[in-house]
Amino acid sequence: MCGITGWVAYRQDLGAEQDTVDAMTETMSCRGPDARGTWYAPYAALGHRRLAVIDLPGGEQPMTTEVGYDGRTVTLGMVYSGEVYNFTELRDELRRRGHPFRTDSDTEVVLRAYVEWGTSFTERLNGMYALAIWDPRIETLVMVRDRMGIKPFFYYPTADGVLFGSEPKAILANPSVRPVVEANGLQELLTATKTPRKSLWAGISEVEPGTVVTVDRAGLHHRTYWRLETRQHTDDQETSVAYVRELLDDISRRQLIADVPRCVLLSGGLDSSAITALAAGQLADAGRKVRSFAVDFVGQEENFQADELRGTPDTPYVHDVADLVKSQHSDIVLENAVLTDPDVRRKVIRANDAPLGGDIFCSLYLLFAAIREQSTVALSGESADEVFGGYLWFHDPEVRKRPMFPWVAYAVSRRGSGPFSVLRPEVLQQLDLRGHLHDRYTEAIGEVQRLDGESDDEWTMRKICYLHLTRMVRILLDRKDRMSMAVGLEVRVPFCDHRLVEYVYNTPWSLKTFDGHEKSLLRAATQDVLPESVVQRRKSPYPQTQDPAYVAALAEQTRGLVADRHPVFELVDRKMVQEQVRQADGTARRHLEQTLSLATWIDLYHPEIRLG
Structure with missing residues (x-):
């Protein structure tokens, strides 16, 4: 796991731009704290920051290999972030085809696979990855992203090439790129739609999951090598x-392979408990114990109040699992003073390159920072709800009927207001978030293939599942990646293995719920290794502190913004925020978090915002 960046320019000497390439590379230092490197060739410069996980001495990057071409020897260069879990099988096959290997790293396997199969090598990879290869034989940059979009990857076309990076901050470090945010970028941010290729920043696009983007003198070319298909x-x-x-x-078994300490993230829900139990069994066969970590909050037991989403606190279930599988377990208990610390919020927003800094983001960042002191790789239960149909709104008949992203429909029905209602009315009118949501929803469901003879009910649920697996899951994967890589922790997501996603997506909804509960397939497949308490527990999302002192601290900080007449109020409704500060209750929490996050983002990035 690492951070990558680079620059291709066909009409300038990038050797004279080393200071800029170094600056772009250094923005990725949190993602790769163990080593750095840059590599230059005619028309191309590649930068890399490394988090060493496999083959600690041999996996340094940028990695190069020499090949014969047109009677001479040329050098290909690659920067790579992520893990390919089937690299040992691929290496064996490549050896049989005559390829020599000088390291034990998966990086070299990926580069050699490209040499052997060209861009079709992508169909052979199983893993999470974002990579870029400069091929001087055809003077082309090849950019590849994994099927589910687990690893982030951004690019910025220029007049004579492209800039790219694991995160927008690498691109923004180039002085030719201005930090501009236009209306469509704000629409993406505020509606949580994750439209393919779109980003918050003007001119910066995402490499779409399951896509190869090549850059040559003629421009950019896109080829989809994987999409979620109906079968x-x-x-x-x-x-x-x-x-x-x-x-x-x-x-x-595959995702436990690493040459560094490993652990699992355990919440006491079905998803993370299943991963913990399976990992414990795999490691027990090798005579080892699994390490597990859970997040909790000071005073959570005293302050906990059940609601529609969270019926029970996590800790008792966490301990049931840890006791059953005999893991080496640690509870990471967070205090409100740290959750509301402006410095933590700044680190979170810097990691996101976006005004996303509520308590879930901050607690994830703090949890991962604590885990990183003891482990380098963690397995997570993230994405099981999207794969197996776990959220409450999957099972809400009213939400199913609404022609809208289900998670948005559910939130609107419960809160009685749309996303980011803290904004000034005239800003909301300019952005037309409802129109944006409608257009993006229509585009998304237009991608779904209906099975011949599929009933209307099954067709409805197929569309809902598709929306989660191609839109919502990418939001959550991005959150997980940004918060973990900000502290140099590699988080792996077993439920995003494309084989599992394809198989479960195509099981009928009646099969996904055959026992009358959510995630029936997952529960039945793993109940033999789980405590009965977890098998019977209903879905509970990632925990949040319920201490009133948390909201009180947010209100006090927001009061300071109002008094200082901060520029955030060019976007945010000052009167509404003043009222939320006075209330300082649970309903105000979301608005206060949004306001503080936007203000911090403006202070850090000084974005030029264009709504017209």
């Missing part, structure tokens, strides 16, 4: 459950 599911219930378990066993 007939013919397995019965018993066979489906057994195959899900078979996949999970294989996935957990």
Whole structure:
């Protein structure tokens, strides 16, 4: 796991731009604290910051390899972020085809796979990755992103080439790029839609998941090598459950491979408990214990109040799992003073390159920072709800009927207001967030393929599942990646293995809920390794502190913004915020977090905002 960046320019000497390339590379230092490197070739410069996970001495980057071409020897260069979990099988095959290897790293396997198969090598990879290869044979940059979008990857076309990076901050470090945010960028941010290729920053796009983007003298070219496709599911219930378990066993085995300390993230829910139990079994076979970590908050037991989303606190279930699998467990208990610390908020927003800094982001950052002191790799239960259909709104008949992103429909129905209602009315009118949501929803469902003979109910649920697996999951994966890599922790997501995603997506909704509960397939596939308390527990999302002191601290900080007449109020409704400061209750919490996050982002990035 690492941070990558680079610059391709066909009409200038990048050797004279070393200071800029170094600055772009250094923005990725949190993602790669162990080593740095840059590499130059005619028309191309590559930068890399490394987090060493596999083959600690041999996996340094940028990595190069020499190949014969047109009667001479040329050098290909690559920067790579992520992990390919089937690299040992690929290496064996490449050796049989005559390729020599000088390291034990998956990086060299990926580069050699490109040499052997060209851009079609992507179909052979199983993992999470963002990579860029400069191929002097065709004077082309090849950019590749994993199928589910687990690893972030951004690019910025220029007049004579392209800039790219794991995060926008690498691109923004180039003085030719101005930090401009236009209306469509704010629409993406404020509606949580994650439209393919779109980003917050004007001119900066995402490499779409499952896509190869090549850059040559003629410009940019896109090729999709993977998309979520509709297929007939013919397995019965018993066979489906057994195959899900078979996949999970294989996935957990592969994703535990590392040359550094590993652990699991444990919340006491079905998803993380299943991963913890499977990992514990895999490591027990090797005579080792799994390490597990959970987040909690000071006073959570005293302050906890059940609501529609969170019926029970996590800690008792966490300990049930830890006791059963005999993990080396640690509770990371966070205080409100740290959760509301402006310095933590700044680090979170800097990691996101966006005004996303509420308590979930801050607590994730603090949890990951604490884990990083003891481990370098963590396995997470992230994305199981999207894959298996776990959220409450999957099961809400009213939400199903609404032609809208289900998570937005659910939030509007519960809160009675739209996203980011803290903004000034005239700003909201200019942005037309409802129109944006409608257009993006229409585009998204237009991608879904209906199975011949599929009932209307199954078709409805297929569309809902598709929206989660191609839109919502990317938001959560980005959050997980940014918060973990900000402290140099690699978080792996077993439930995003594309084989599992494809298989479960195509199981009928009736099979996903065959026992009358959410995530029936996952529960049935793993119940033999879980405590009964977790098997029977209903879905509970990532925990949040319920201490009233948390909101009180936010209100006090926001009061200071109002008094200082901060420029955030060019976007935010000052009167509404003043009222929220006076209330300082649970309903004010979201608005106070949004206001503080926007203000911090403006202070850090000084964005030029264009709404017209």
